[in-house]
Amino acid sequence: MKRRTVANPLGLAVLAGLLEEPMHPYEMARRFVEYGKERDFKYTRSSLYMVVGQLEKAGFIAEQATLRDSARPERTVYAITPTGRLELFDWIRELVAEPASEYPLFGVALSLFMVLPPEEAGDLLRQRLAALTAAAEEITETVQRARDRDLAWWFLIEEDYRLTKVEAERAFVERLAASVAGDDYRQAWNHQFRGKT
Known part of the structure; x- marks a missing residue:
């Protein structure tokens, strides 16, 4: 750049x-x-x-x-x-x-995610999932209102991009929440961090 x-x-x-x-x-x-x-x-x-x-x-x-x-x-x-x-x-x-290197805060949190106890990690991911679902609904409503006013698609591309990112993140968080609920994460966390938090 x-x-x-x-x-x-x-x-x-x-x-x-x-x-x-x-x-x-x-x-x-x-x-x-x-x-x-x-x-x-x-x-x-x-x-x-x-x-x-x-x-x-x-x-x-x-x-x-x-x-x-x-x-x-x-x-x-x-x-x-x-x-x-x-x-x-x-x-x-x-x-x-040109794609740029970006450093979103969620990526930072994921790089350090392992310090969270399994129950808390699951709760936090469910909170994030609820927030992402609400964001997707808000974007969808915004786009629909604009389309109802016959706004051309090129005026909505940033909203389409936002929705695509939110939906992709939502799918990722659902998969991560399911993984956190598994025994392997609990066992790994207990081995590494029990008694240190």
Whole structure:
């Protein structure tokens, strides 16, 4: 993966939003919520403004206008620059084409899973399974509402990806829970850890 001048994925979302049209950060945040992008990009108002500042400093966006309205604070409207367009397309092409090493916290927990006593491990896995089932139902409902509004499939691909990941994890957790319930895990845990927890 290429080292990016602005590496925060929120910057990618800002650049993509400004490709549609120039806007101020408040409008960007409003559209993230409207389009459901807040599930894909973690941000706060301050982190959004910080990334906008980084993008401007890098020359990827530029101030286009300042809106003055007596009822609201002054708002700066930004537009994507030609350099920003190049960065947007280069970055998104890289993310689509090249798998990246990611370090999800569940993977960390699994690498250390053996320290959990069998009964507790089983209970925790059942809790995770319930949470994953609820997440899958929520995503499915979101997609169905969007389809009911005739939203094209390409606007839903990140939800389809999320659902695929949740369903795969759910199947994995079901298999793991069944394995934890077996005698071999209990015997191995007793041999290694009984009296140490």
